Amino acid sequence: MATCSKCGKNAVISLSSTKISFCPSCFLTFFEKRVRKTMRVNNLLKPDDSVAVGLSGGKDSSAAATIMKSISFKAPKSKLFAITINEGVSARKGEHVKASAALCEMLDIEHHVFSFKEELGLDMDEIVARTRELKDRTSPCSYCGVFRRSLLNRKARELGATKLVTGHHLDDEAQTGLMNFIRADLSRMARMGSEVGMIKDPNFVPRIKPLRDSPENEIDLYAKLKELPLCEESCEYATDSLRNTMKEVGALLESKHPGTFYQIVRSVDELAPILRKHYSSGTEVKIGSCSQCGELTSGELCKACELREKLGI
Ligand code: SF4
């Protein structure tokens, strides 16, 4: 068994990109220090920010909430709370809401729960049934993701949040970068970064990603070592999407060429500011208000209202 490169105790992880090994305690210190560095270098938090964490009950957002709690101790004027969206997928039995509530109790932070059923009139089971009736081939995850993001932004704003934390990690960012290339979606590439800050508008709560430099396997270990309550129920509507293909491709690249994800994200970070200049000086992205709900959109209707119209709700 490998030994910890810091203290010589038994190691629980060897970082593939650097060959450094850590025992549990040294790993936790290393992991939290790197997240703090991500926050500091990218200036993600102001001392008086009111921070909402979009908490799904999974390991990523749960780890993000846990670390934000430890950071918020050092910023006594800041406020921290969590928002969970209950999409209403019956197979998950509300387990993600229970796990999120347990974590918030453990961290001693406020927890707000909103459901698709109450906010949209339909839960995910009903949305899927409606799309089948309509012979609509849009994937359930497209509906779910758009509605969840829209609801999270609106609720975070209504609750007074100045920042919205998401659990996106290094692997997610690398996969998203590759997907944007494959789809030739460079305007979306321009909006990538540790803070989704291209849109400066009071209606939009800036989203920050403290785990953006942290690989998924390390978040997994962090959640286990911290014994975070997590939801184990998966969703039956998960589709074989391009992201899943990217996960497989990414895992292969990372195993054969450790450090690939870091390099992809570095490339994205160099490219995004150049693309932002291009798009802000051009006419491609014009942000206005949705004629139905008033939320931000580059078209007449925001994506959530477009999908609501499709469903007839
Ligand atoms: S797998 Fe898709 S439908 Fe299910 S909760 Fe996740 S995004 Fe929603």
Ligand SMILES: [Zn+2]
């Ligand atoms: Zn150690």
Ligand SMILES: [Zn+2]
């Ligand atoms: Zn709208």
